[in-house]
C-alpha cells in the first residue's frame with residue numbers, strides 16, 4: 001500500500017513538473033544572449049563534452065558522407081599558389097538517379113518539391129555549441145587550439161594550403177614573404193623587419209598577438225583543456241589568407257539559427273568596399289575593431305568583458321588596418337593589367353571559359369578583381385525547404401583556386417561544385433565541356 005501511495009505521489013509530481021515545464025516553455029522566449037554563469041565546474045563540463053564528442057562527430061560525419069563524395073580527388077598538375085594540389089569535384093552526391101544534366105533541366109520549384117538540391121547549407125559541427133573550429137593540420141603545431149567538445153570536419157584536400165603564402169602589395173618583387181612558415185608572434189619580426197614600415201610591423205604584431213576568445217581563454221568557461229588566451233587574427237586568417245577555420249555567422253540569433261561561416265581570405269581587402277558577408281562594414285579599421293570586440297565572443301559584449309576581451313586603441317586599430325591593406329592577391333601570370341586573359345598565355349579551354357564567364361558571371365564578378373563590391377540575394381531557398389539565406393557579399397574571385405571550400409559556409413568543396421551550383425542558381429544549362437572550360441578559367445584567376 002505504501003508503495004502504491006508513493007507511486008501515486010510520484011505520478012502527480014511528474015504531471016506537476018510537466019505542467020510547469022510546459023508553462024515555462026510556452027512563456028519562455030529564445031534569447032539573444034549567452035549564459036553568463038556556469039552552473040557546473042570546468043572538469044565536469046569537460047568530462048561531459050568529451051563523452052558526447054564521438055556521437056556528435058559520428059552524426060555530423062554521417063551527414064557529410066550522405067551529401068558528399070569525400071574521396072579527396074586532386075589534380076596533381078594544377079596547384080594552389082604555394083604548390084598544394086587543387087581538389088577536383090563535383091563532390092556533391094546526387095539523389096535518386098538524377099544526373100547533373102537532368103537536374104539543370106528542372107525548374108527550381110521541381111527540385112525543391114522532389115528534395116533534390118545537392119547544395120543545402122552546411123551546418124556547423126554543433127550549431128548549438130558553435131564557436132571556432134581549427135583544422136587538424138594547424139592543430140599539430142597549436143595544441144592550445146584543440147577543443148574537447150568537437151573536431152574539425154572536412155578532409156584536408158578541400159582546405160587552403162597551410163600555411164598559405166603571403167604576398168605584399170608593397171613588394172611584389174619578393175613573392176611569398178612567409179618563407180613557407182606560419183607567421184606568429186614568435187617569428188613575424190625576424191621575417192618582416194626590413195620589409196615592412198614600422199607602422200605596418202606594429203600592425204602585424206597586433207594581428208599575430210594571441211588574445212582571449214570565447215572558446216580559448218583562461219576562464220572555466222572555455223572549450224580547450226589548456227587555459228590560455230590563444231586566438232590572434234591570424235589564427236583564422238593564417239598568413240593573411242585562411243586555413244579553413246569555421247565559425248557561426250555573426251548576424252542573427254538565437255544561436256541555433258546562425259549559419260556556419262568559413263573564414264574568408266584577407267588577400268586584396270584593400271580593394272574591397274564591403275566587409276563581412278552581410279554587415280557591409282566600410283572600413284578595415286571598423287572591421288578590426290568590431291571583430292576583436294564582439295566576433296571573438298560570439299557577438300556578446302557581456303561575455304567579452306567576463307572573459308577578458310582586449311580593447312585595441314584607435315592607433316592600434318589603424319596599424320592593424322594598415323598592415324591588412326598590404327596583403328595582396330596571389331600572382332596570376334596569365335592575367336593582363338585589366339585582369340583579363342592574355343591570349344598568348346592562355347589555353348583554348350581557358351579562353352572559352354573566359355567567354356562563358358563574361359556572359360554569365362561577370363555582371364556580379366567583374367574584372368579585374370572579379371567582384372562588383374556589392375551583395376546579392378541568390379535566393380537559394382528557391383531550391384530547398386529551409387530558412388532563406390538573404391543578401392551575401394560577392395566575394396572576389398581573384399586567387400579563388402587557393403580558397404576552398406567555397407561560399408560563405410564552405411558547402412561547395414571544389415571549383416567544379418561552384419560551377420554546378422551557379423549552373424542551377426542562374427538556370428543557364430551549361431554542358432559538360434562548358435563547365436570544364438569555366439573551371440579552367442577560374443583556375444587562372
Ligand code: HEC
Pocket residue numbers: 132207231232233234235236237245247249250261262263264265266269272274275276277278279284287288291292320324393
Ligand atoms: C574565429 C576566426 C577569426 C578570427 C580570430 C578573426 N577573423 Fe576575421 N573573419 C572571420 C570570418 C568567419 C569572417 C567572415 C565574417 C562575415 O562574413 O561576416 C571574417 C571576416 C573578416 C574581414 C572581412 C573580410 C571580407 O572579405 O569581407 C576582415 C577585414 C577581418 N575578418 C579581419 C580580422 C581581424 C583584423 C581580426 C583580428 C582582430 C580577425 N579578422 C580575426 C574569422 C576570423
Ligand code: HEC
Pocket residue numbers: 357360361362363364365375376377378392393394395396397400403405406407408409418419422423426438
Ligand atoms: C547575381 C550575382 C552573381 C552572379 C551572376 C554570379 N555570382 Fe558568384 N557569387 C555571388 C555571391 C553573392 C556569392 C557569395 C554567395 C555566398 O557565399 O553565399 C558568390 C560566390 C561565388 C563563388 C565562391 C566565392 C568564395 O570565395 O567562396 C564562386 C567560385 C562564384 N561565385 C563563381 C561564380 C560563377 C562561376 C558564376 C557564373 C556561372 C557566378 N559566380 C555568377 C554572386 C554572383
